[in-house]
Amino acid sequence: MRPFSFNRAETVKEAIAALAQNPDAKLLAGGTNLIDLMKYEVTHPGMIIDINRLPLKEITDLPDGALRIGALASNSAVAYDERVKARFPLLSSAILAGASPQLRNAATTGGNLLQRTRCYYFYDTAAPCNKRAPGSGCSAIGGVNRIHAILGANPACIAVHPSDMCVALAALDTVVEVEGPQGAREIAFLDFHRLAGDEPQRDNTLQTGEIITGLRLPPNPFGQNHTYLKIRDRLSYAFALVSVAAAIEIDKGRIIDLRVALGGVAHKPWRDTLAEREFADRAIGESTFREIAERLLIGAKGQGQNDFKISLARNAIIRALRQAAAGTPQDQTVKAIQ
């Protein structure tokens, strides 16, 4: 780590002001990723603004049936919240599929959105990496890239977003509430994270000085027709190679609303809403699931070591759709995949 000054913000306004005044400041919430990155010398904030005292821990019901989750609610608090479990079980399940109980106790909702890639080269300060050092090149292309992207990648960066929670949030049409020097605004979840494009150093669309204050989960009609299916190298405490958050609204055996978000495959939680809409009114069943998987993976491209992710993603999508359609979501404790 490099020496930094430490400030505590007591209000959102204070935090925004401090952030605006100190371009090299970073916000500290749970710290599970930021402290890690600082120890690895990947990031060197000159100032840490501790926002843990901001009043953003609450989970509150909204009049329209939505649920608002404060940015500082811990991953555990969200996963085990009775309302989340009852109304957004997909989110609860995805959170419990990630990290460990200790990390989930510390990590926050806002922090989860802002966690950075696990690309080996991003973490290794001796290696060229466009995300860490723009313009230096991408070492993962042609290198050790078993965990890298198969969708939406480009020659500048093939890193993937590592979150499980965000995959569920993407499927649930979540709204991200942010506040900045210009005031408050909302960002649709699918617009929050970005593809690497020619600015791989930017993971998301937050403007300078903006902070996440909360998430809004709109009510959904999925009931038990959802699942979070995570495939990884060991059975727990490992990042996803591929994960699928699926939810289907079904009426008389036909798809009304289809949501499929993918984790571990792209620079952002991957969702293709255009493709999803093509399957409206289609009959639930194996052939439809296969078609959905093929459709969602059009354009998927491997980097060598991660070629297997394409067939893995295809099979995982099909399996997840079966689980969702059957109303038998994957239990994150039971390691046999239904």
Add this chain to the structure above:
Amino acid sequence: MADARSPDLPVCNISLSINGERQKFTLHPWTTLLDLLRGPLELSGTKKGCDHGQCGACTVLVDGERINSCLKLAVSLDGAGIITIEGLGSPNGLHPMQEAFVEHDAYQCGYCTPGQICSAVALVKEGHARSRAEIRELMSGNLCRCGAYTNIADAIEEVMDTQRIRPVKEAAE
């Protein structure tokens, strides 16, 4: 307090309750809770296994919740109550979970053990684990390279049994 500090670098004043005793500290902000415990406080029961939240050896209870102390800046915990392995019991007065670990040989080298025990104590209190499969999943943030996992699960099951949190035996046998 034996604070080792470099002059001219930022410091913060905080207070923490550690194993029931409130103490004041003047620290550089980059001191992690783990390095504070293992360094100036000489509470070396909390272990450093990776320093990056990848192994769970540094697990302690902060305001009752288990966390990885290696990823917490001590200054960000100002006012908090911390329980470490030393606060759970001593060699002559072991906590029931510590006793169960001895009885079930739920360790070999003993290095991951304090973290496993802190984690297990929290697991029981959280109340989300009933079955052995749930114990396994919710203990997965604590790696044990000696491979004592089945014995650790046995020890936890015994403690849950005596506290009448009876785990359901698995049907998969």
Add this chain to the structure above:
Amino acid sequence: MLNPSKVVGVPTARIDGPLKVSGCAPYAAEHYEPFMLFGYVLPATIATGRILAIDATDAERFGGVIKVYTHENRPDTAWRDSKWKDEVALPGHPLRPLESDRILFDGQPVAFVVAETFEAARDAAALIKIHYAAARPHTDLRNELSNRYAPPVPRMKQLVPPPPRGDAEKAFKEAPHRISSDYEMSGEYHNPMELFATTVLWKKDGELTIHDKTQGSQNSHEYICQVFGLDPDKVVVKNAFVGGAFGQALRPKHQLFFAVMASLDLKRSIKAEMSRREMFYLTWRPSSFQTVSLAADEEGRLTAVMHDAVHATSRYEDYQENVANWSALAYKCDNVKISYEIAKLDVSTPGDMRAPGAATGVTALETAMDELAYVCGIDPLELRVKNFAHRDQMQDKEFTSKALHACFREGAARFGWSRRSLEPRSMREGHELIGWGMASGIWEATMSPAEANVRLSGDGKVTVSAAASDIGTGTYTILAQLSADAFDIPLRDVTVRIAESTLPKTGVQGGSWTAASTGSAVQAASKAVIATLLKHAQKLETSPLAKAKVEQVEIADGRLVLEANHQIGMPVSEIMERAGLSGIEEHAKVGPDMMTMRKFAAYTHSAVFVEVRVDVELGVVRVTRVVSAIAAGRILNPKTARSQILGGVVMGIGSALHEEGMVDHRTGRIMNHNIAEYHVPAHADIEDIDVIFVDEDDDKASPIGVKGLGEIGIVGVAAAVSNAIFHATGKRIRSFPITLDKILTERTDQ
């Protein structure tokens, strides 16, 4: 003459347990002194080349930094290579940290920063700027196979392949059943949970007390004294608690060198602890390529065994381990050909990791045996029984004991093996194919020379001393058990003093030999104490034991008595008092019995049975059941013994499914040098493991009948897992670890 067991053989909780579970057991980095310094190592970021320039200015100016050591200012040390050779050094030139500008492997230490705090040392290290001239690295063993060679200087004669037996090639060609397969094993990393660390406590008179993470305090002691030319009497090395090692701490590590170097240079106490990343840059299980060819007659009797192995070593040392020789003795066969070579890569020197050689070599052999079983159409267990070796054909010796039949029988019964159908893909539940696989394991049962002191005091309490280590194996407890039985006293009356270089000489703790060696030394010293006690008793007037021979007496209930008649004897305290003694201390030295070893070969054996469930569409493998049946002679403490086997099985599962060093061969650098991306099994990966110790009496392997347990638990496990995966899926995957991508892409064989 020793008492029948009261404690030995009884499941006994570790005597050091309460310290470990309460956080009161101090490991190497956990010793304190006011104003101690902290050291931090900076690893190189190229695999081969030179340092052109090193600029430590910013680091030196960093608040709290005392000194930065690089190859440009390192204090002088021993010049001759021999001074750098530790007890278990390898042929070649041992690494001398900061010796020159030359880089031989990724992660080689290039600077050592000493500061007043750990954080200052760590953070200053990141400010050191190094300009390298990187050369093209050669780190892919596959590409270096053409440069393989037989090590010109064998590490040990046992590692040299035996001469061919019969004509294996001819027999192979003529056989009705045969298989020949290539196996590939990734490099593995020990990753004990404790980071390598050394605390050096410096005293004004130049005395050093060193707490080191090592499997041998005397090895570290000798190394340090030689390298720095220190008076051996002024240096003490201790390793009271060792947080796992698995072979990685056999040889002294660079943090020991650095901590002592800086302590001597700065005349201060200092602590140096590695980062987890550094744990990947030294002593690893080498990647290997193997070919096993087996042939059998119509009945499934082996007619040819050929095993070729090549593994990686470094540019500077020839690491060697016994990969292939197991194939010359595991089964009865008259035509055998073994070949074994190594190849140099731009990597750090590999080293012993739990069951070195066997963990990879027996995996290849036992997978090949499974393949042969399918070619012959014979049950894999039956094939092994059919080819049972009653004699070590490689050394032409009898076995001291071999209760492997019992392992097969009891393991199979417990597992339910008889319900297995030979056909792959014959069991399914839900989306998972279920497979049952088995393998056999073998490891050598050896003794190393060991010494011990045992002191019996007038109050009947006993102190045992030996320089042995307890790396989690349970040494403290078994030595206490042995003494408790020898003197018929409760465990709490035994004090075990181990883990210090000043104590009676033992070898490093490795190779599964500690219990057999140090345990036998303790028994011998205990016998000597009793003999001396008897002598004193017999000098007394009206001694009831006047005519007793030493073989006829024992201690029971605080009295030295005739074994045949406990009425005759006298209290130990009375003998001591009347003889004017406060205690009796005796020394003993044991070693392998050369006469016996000329005729006999000693091995531990195992049979391991594994159930896997494989979701073939998703590649997910779960190991749901393991039965490991072990024949390892006498079991001193079934509780800690079982733990050792559990640990071996878990590491074997990791080896089968997870563990893989991922090297970017363009740069020669290990990219997953952390335990988030180098996967070792987590709780969720490990379900039921059943351990069986079969009865095995062995009066030759060691004086106390012990054969050792540290390695045998892992041997064969990876093969049993891969065989079970084949049985589940029909996919024969010969590249380890069997990660899910291999399950997805491998075609079904049958």
